[in-house]
Amino acid sequence: MTADPSGLGDVPLVSESVQRTRSYAYNAVTSFVNSSLRVVDFGFIGPETMGTLLGVGVTAQLRPDTDTSDLVARIPTRGAAEQGLRLFHSRTAADLVAPVAVLRRQQLSGEALLGAFLDDDTQPLSFIRTSLGVYDRGPVGRKAWSQGGSLLFPTATDQLYGWASFDDTLPVFPQPNGLPYSTPESEVTDIQDMARVLGNGPLDFAEEYFPTRITTDVGFSQAGFRAGDLAHVRYAGGPAARPRLTVFAADGVTDRKAPPQRPGDVVVVAPGYDHLDVVTASPRQNDGQPEDTAAAVVDFMLTHAGSVATAEPADRDGAVSAQTVARRLRAIR
Known part of the structure; x- marks a missing residue:
């Protein structure tokens, strides 16, 4: 969970040369994708x-x-x-x-x-x-x-x-x-x-198309490229500076290895869950308990809400503050 795993953005001379060199490759790849290969066709699933x-x-x-x-x-x-x-x-x-x-x-x-x-x-x-x-x-x-x-x-x-x-x-x-x-x-x-x-909509549950640009833009972004359409990718170290919650489906598509742990990180493995269950599981499970993803998200928010907002009860732009959300969640629980 970082926009610059290589760390090249922190070295000015290297970063500048990278931007110049990769701009040619990025422009060539982007032009090809836009003109010839906009969508990846998997045939049986599309x-x-x-x-x-x-x-x-x-x-x-x-x-x-x-x-x-x-x-x-x-x-x-x-x-x-x-x-x-x-x-x-x-x-x-x-x-x-x-x-x-x-x-x-x-x-x-x-x-x-x-x-x-x-x-x-x-x-x-x-x-x-x-x-x-x-x-x-x-x-x-x-x-x-x-x-x-x-x-x-x-x-x-x-x-x-x-x-x-x-x-x-x-x-x-x-x-x-x-x-x-x-x-x-x-x-x-x-x-x-x-x-x-x-x-029921209004949007499709599963994406009907697989845009090639998602893959190419993520690849160039992860390599530290910050020009063209990727000029607005910022704060490469942001994710590493905040606690993170990861919910794994016990029977999902991954091998369920926990990501690197940092202070405040939380990893939850939901037993019996498959890939889609992480977002579709019933609110009340067969054991009478709340479903694991929602419970983990609520606990995570209650733990960290006080550290990210002090506005009370709403920010000046009208957005509800994290503290207000936390109080409501406590009342529900």
């Missing part, structure tokens, strides 16, 4: 797939318990949406290239359809997983081609599958190691909350 997720969220709200086969049939059979459909919902490698995607032959309720797309027991991509619950009935099998064959897969095509949300009674489907896929401790997000996050 605008079509993300648009499908929005539709799945709306479907889970409007038809939570009824069959959605007619809606799945309207997903385009070519392009990224179809590629995503096969990647997410194939049981074997052969299913990936079958004439008809497996999901188009199954009967899933609106909630089960959403679970099939995003739940940690069904979704092979860790960065779009959340802990929503599990299918409410069988029969189920395991996906043989991904995650070591450990993901759930509905095997019947002649019955409707529903969904047990995180705080419902969870059916016991054993993993290869004999442990159940879902327990009250490992499920943290209400599926209807997730449906609203996906479908």
